[in-house]
Amino acid sequence: MATVVPPLTLGRKLGAGAFGEVFEGQDSVHGRVAVKVMTRASGESAADWHQRKAGLLAEGQRLSAAEHRNVVRVHSISEDAAGDSIQLCMAFCAGGSLQDAYEKGPLPLDTVREIATNVTLGLDALHSRGMLHRDIKPGNLLRNASGVALLGDFGLVTDRLLHGYGSIAGYKDHIAYEVWSTWVTSAKSDIWALGMTLYRLLHGQEWYEAGQSPAATVPAGGYANKLCWLPHIPAGWRRMIRKMLNDDTSRRYQSAQQVLSALSTLETPRWTAKVDTDWVRWELAIGDRLKVVEWSWQSPRKHEWTAWSEPLGTTGRKRTLGGSSAAQARSKTLSELEDFFERA
Template sequence: MTGMNPGGPRIRLVDGRFELLDRLGGGGMGLVWRARDTALDREVALKEVRPPDAAMAEADPDGTRLMRDRVLREAKALARLQHPNVVIIHHIVDSPEHAYPWLVMELVRGGSLADRLNRGPLPVPEAARVGRGVLGALRAAHEAGVQHRDVKPGNVLLRPDGTPVLTDFGIAAVHGATALTATGALIGSPEYIAPERIRGVEGNPSSDLWSLGMMLYVAVEGTHPLRRGTSLATLAAVLDEPLPPPVRAGALGPALSAVLAKDPAARPDAEAFDRMLAAAAQATPAYGFPA
């Protein structure tokens, strides 16, 4: 993984081809790097997919091996999607010299939705358009048998033209696991985990729609309605506390209230949710109120 430039500084190479340049970020499933593909002379994003719980990996090597297999299977499924709102996977590095697989992906240069929200809430039509893009990505993934399980502002990247790109499908590889690992580590972000997943019910694509709805609520309201001082308190609030009605969401309000129902059976399906988002994107704001 390492090499030397003749007469130059030490560099880090993956698969003898991808030069790691600088760290872009990381989460429960590993680190993401900006890298240079030396064969094609272009920049890419590189992610080493590691288990979210190192202790679990050591205690359960068979489970870790299964996770690796799922990572590769689902990465291949995503690579076949060719959807404009799903991050493009160029290549998979899986060789004996690497403990975990590396995913070679497109480098999205526009920053994340989380970065954008640090500057303030989104206007309702813009939030609805972002929501439709992410929903399109989720629908394509669900049709391919892949659930995301960690939809949140940090996992939505924005291309320079504003197109949202859903990334970090790594947690999706932990199919059949609960939201908590054997050692109590969370799989997913507490404030964006759907109530049924906290209760241990997995496999419902509607859980991703709930997470998208909460992301859009935060995007237009500028605050998370159920975030509390600790992860456990946040999980308890998501499970048991009523959702405060949005006050800035305007035409998006009914869609958010519907998709954020605690009972998955009460939520609109993806097609109905998309129609609601489309209507909100086109809505004309009433005087003195957001669209």
Template sequence: MGTVWRARDTALHREVALKEVRPPDPALAEYDPEGARALRTRVLREARALARIAHPHVVTIHHIVDGGEDTYPWLVMELVTGGSLQDRLDRGPLAPAEAATLGRGVLAGLRAAHAVGIQHRDIKPANVLLRPDGRPVLTDFGIAAMHGATALTAAGSIIGTPDYMAPERVSGEEGGPSADLWSLAMMLYVAVEGHHPLRRANTLATLAAVLGEDVPPPRNAGALTRILTDVLVRDPAARPDAETLDRLLAAAETPVPAPAAPAAPAAPTSYPLAPPIPSAPPAPSPAPRKRRGAVYAGAVVAAALSGVLVWSQLPDGDDDGRRDTKGANGAPSSGTPSTSASPSGSTSASPSSSTDAPGGGSGITIGIKFDQPGLGWKNPDGTYSGFDVDVATYVARALGHDLADITWKEARSATRESLLAGGDVDFVVATYTVSDERKRRVDFAGPYLVAHQDVLLRATDTAVTRPADLNGKKVCSVVGSTSALGVRTFAPQAQLTEYDSYARCVGDLASGAVDAVTTDDSLLAGYAAQDRFKGTFRLAGFRTTDEPYGIGLPKGSPLTARVRSALGQMLVDGSWKAAVEKNLPLLRPDTPPLQ
């Protein structure tokens, strides 16, 4: 509930989170004064709930800025920099042991809240934040129920997230602590299975499923299977209590040891929730790079607008460059901010210095996506895979670098150009569409792939053979995307469902909650290639747009011509075709026209 800004407390000289909660319509107080008062009451209730709980797995509130009766308070809270659990799940499911450890952390925070008479009532992945080392932190107590406080729920209405509400709360009862345990168990179910078992095409259908359908047994939960089955029952009295649940989770969080697993202890990782892996002794950390972002002064805090965290909207999850990882095996760098060395191995930020010595002598830093299956993906073991990764690796080798020379850096869509302009990467291979506007700011080599907006369908669906056949069907895309707008062009009567991630769209397509998913065919093929979806989907092959993906380089980079040459060689020797077939088997792309 609300928007949370990364900010700086100018009095105490510390980074904080500044939570702003206000209605979408500023005129709410005029036409609905009761609604405005209820919103203000919820903000104050969250502040008071947090003030009563002191626990490492519950976000800490530092201060409240309240301008009076007709204003909406601001909450000054602890800044948690690892993104949300929803961010993490968008990259793929958790292993059962990892989910059990996370569940124990959230449960510990819940038990602390229950001990002071507070029920959270909105446990879901977006309301669990992660510290850089992966520890969970419970947040957003805006609809919490506090013992002795006046109820905020109006008669006949339901407050909460339908997908994660316990059946007793859906039926109109207030529920008790066991309702929070149901929500926690459902969150863990989603975390290990990769989909929600009761989510349906609309809210009413979802509420009906929660109220009347049994939760199907999980298939990938391992030691968590019995625990989830025991908690996700409609009778609150039949669920284990919090103490029993903690004991069961503790037994489940020890993974079955792999036969050949090294015995070395895992090093701390700066990447949220990466599973522990053996690591070599850490290399000396170079001087940290300069952080970017303007800081605006305020009475209590200065909001740093360059780093926005949104709890109830789409969390960015960025943690100021702490996701640099070195080498082919994905061994993490140290946990200090911006630990990755510059391409030359010194503190210089000049990308061109990375090619002074061929292979093994100097490093090269490449920006890729970490969250696009089949394209740029960080695997649970810390390694990287996908078509973009294979293209980037081929180019790096052509430039004289060994695989171990490569430092992979996450390049989000919003940060690709700033990474190039700031010298943080030598080049970017991250589904970066070439356009005339972008060419004014960066250089491109390629395109190395021409993608097209397409539609992903269930393999058994033979009714859709042309774009117009989507009229009247449920088509899923991401909120505000150009693909969502494109649906209105080629299927104006389609029922558009918009989520905050394509992973959720694809999960709903597999379950039958939607009929199709639309975005670039390369992204769709990547999701379809995941092990749990193999053989489940087909591409329609509509190709309604052209999206040429290029390798982005800093403007004027001396590497541009050499990268172009490497791409040409990749096309000629068959490596390009092999990479497509390996990573994106549903895709049938034309050979890209190199420029």
């Protein structure tokens, strides 16, 4: 039976995905809300839609009980009079999703740690209630008006939907190694997807998409050891994310609480990074000086880098801090840059 909810007025579209469209809305109880409208998928039979619709309505009741400051509040879920669509009414997150930030480039380490801590607390709350997220990615991490990160768009992707619609949902990059063979998700596959999400936020879209496609490489195994890191990412972050992405679920973090413990130990140097198709630039302000590192390339064998410091808001001299002596291979450049950032 459909839930009785206050009448909803839909406004501007906020986004769209394989499982529905999201609109800004108003209702008489909660005021400004976000409304996800889910309809029958292309190619979905009437019987399958009826079954999925019943599951969505039942799951909506469970989601409304998942109250936590780092989980987007679900107010209600209902179907329209004709039975053609489902409306999921949620708290409105004025800060939007982290998809836009990811597309613009790498986020600072301290920002990613704060986001990760917030959403892992939310994930722990879901897991403690016996619930899974199944679709953790930058677009499903939201910020409220205060900038606090929350887990959103959760609970409505079942294992059956993952199997049937994973490709059109753009979800393949976040399918854990074991799910490719079993098509059964778990709390540990949520942790895997969170690890992939953190890697994305640390590197930004330009760098991420230049690397190996997870959908093409994860099923073969060993993906965690094939990650290409921006050289300013400290060793502790790399170890944590590789453990989150371990093929062997017994060697992965066993709970969100363990991820929280790992996050609490991480270093967060305040370098900002910008990535383009053929260069990367880092900056770090320390007092009245600005450290700058630039790495550029013309081909796989022609990479160069240089580092210097310059006055910041004052007069003074530019000081050379390091760099390559000539064009060189990518691997050598990465090694030298990693050494520089470790010492910087």
